[in-house]
Amino acid sequence: MVTWVFLAAAAVAVVFACLAVVVRNPILNVLSLVIVFFAMAAIFALLGMDFLAAIQVIVYSGAILVLFLFVVMLLNIPRLGRLGSGRPFQALLGSLLAAFLGGLLLAAAALLPAGLGAVLPGAAAGGTAVPIGRALISSHLFVFEFITLLLAAAIVGAVYLGERELQ
Amino acid sequence: MTAELVPIPFTWVLALSAVLFAIGTLGVMLRRNAIAIFLSLEVMLNSANLAFAAFAYRFGAVHVAAAAALDGQIFIFFVIAVAAAEATVGLALFIALYRLRETIDVDRFNILRW
């Protein structure tokens, strides 16, 4: 049962990731990506990472992709060119690189000793939110603070870029 | 710490992440529109997250001491936070560029100053 759900989610993720890259309508690209992230949230949940599944939907689908939609609609971006419609040499090189990287990673996955994973015991009793929260404000406090700084800097940068004309 | 086994081989998750990564690379390399490139970049980021999830799921509960068991998941959390910051700045940048050139086709931004 779990295996089948995983396979279905994986198939959905791959198909809609392809659509997100291939389809020429920018809004449909963003929508396909929403579905990809949903499938990934489902996979996180299957692996016992319920907190991450929720965060994935809240941050990616609920905020980042809405921002993308906003910008696509605001700039009124026309239909994209056909995939690889630039210089043929570039397209060839790009596809080769993608195939090479994908093949490399697939080979690595195939060469690793297969093994079943395990869900953390925390996930069974009380979810992973509490242990992750604890870790964030104790052992990973420095990184956590650094991320807040980064987000603040990002807001300032976005406001600066949005407010004035670049000279 | 006893952990609950789930019947999904972790290499499957890794393979999925590899496929998604390749698709994302293809998009980044072949698209000419900045927003489409950025979208493909998000696919790549997420495939990396999936790889983290795979390893956290395989080794987090079984082999490593309890304190480090959540490290993989926390890393994904941070990647998502960084992706949010990146999207904010990146999209603001595209809007600024669009104001200058009325296009965000990356081929049109081939001179260093304007």
Place this chain on the structure above:
Amino acid sequence: MGTEVVVIALKLAFGLAVLLTTVPIMVWVERRGSALIQDRLGPNRVGPLGLLQPVVDVIKLVTKENFLPSRAQAPIYLLAPVFAIIIALSTFIAVPIGPDDGLTLFGRPVDGLLVAPHLDIGLLYIFAVASLGVYPLVLAGWASANKFSMHGGIRASAQAISYELAMTLAVVGVLMGAGSLRLDEIVLQQSGTWLGMLPRWNVVVQPLGALIFVVAVFAETNRLPFDLPEAEAELVAGYHTEYSSLSFAAFYMSEYIHMTVAAALATTLFFGGWTLPGIELPFGGWPQALLGMTVFGLKVALFLWFFVWVRWTLPRFRFDQLMALGWKVMLPLAVLNFLWVGVVLGLGLMEEGPW
């Protein structure tokens, strides 16, 4: 296994029935309420006090043509209202509506009839689903191939992101006190009294957080004073300009369902859910559950009336004012709120949650 399925089916049917009956009642309350506020009569021809007006409205909507604009993106145009309904309905399932410890049904104990069972990420689930609520609006606006609709969609997306931040930050204060994401534990933590006499509701402990949450919820449900995506004075009808018949009804219904869920959420998070302060019930089981549900229902009804009251009292914001309010006022105040909760917790004025 058997009881579990029955319990889940019962809960789903119950939630659906409650939400779907709330919609016509709210339509009536809104129309009569607006009439009351504006010193008019309101609908009073169909049935006693005009109570059958919603029924007639529905019949009118059903018999109309479902119009498809010629340049619309047909599949997305038609699916957007469906998604609106689905998303609106699926949030309510995680809201606890009454105490259900020790309940039995047909002689067997039932777990999670009134409370979502073992949903450890409870609040995060609600936020996750609610954050998707903006997609139908944006998609409807885009797929209609109409400039007014498009504008409505763009406004909806910007507004949703901006106010989600303030809403989430306001809830952080509640979570700090409760130490749990489970909504039933958040409710239980609010029973009893605070400092000896005040009800231990989060609205008393952190009034600022409650205020921000309620204001942000108005923006998230696109209710006046924040109904910029469908501002009829500027955008005809915003994102649903082109919609008619049942597609329009779906958007209309989803707005009221969102309102009901928002009221239920505000009740749960800040107004003590099904609890009444300082009252220890001498009985458990079904009487307790029914009483709890009644209390919860009354609180939600009061909130819904508040929604109507505000809508017909306050004028609409301008879009730049809306953004300025969201980012420059609500966000800093939300941060201030959780500093305040930290001080209260640090001084030991409030017992900390279990974690």
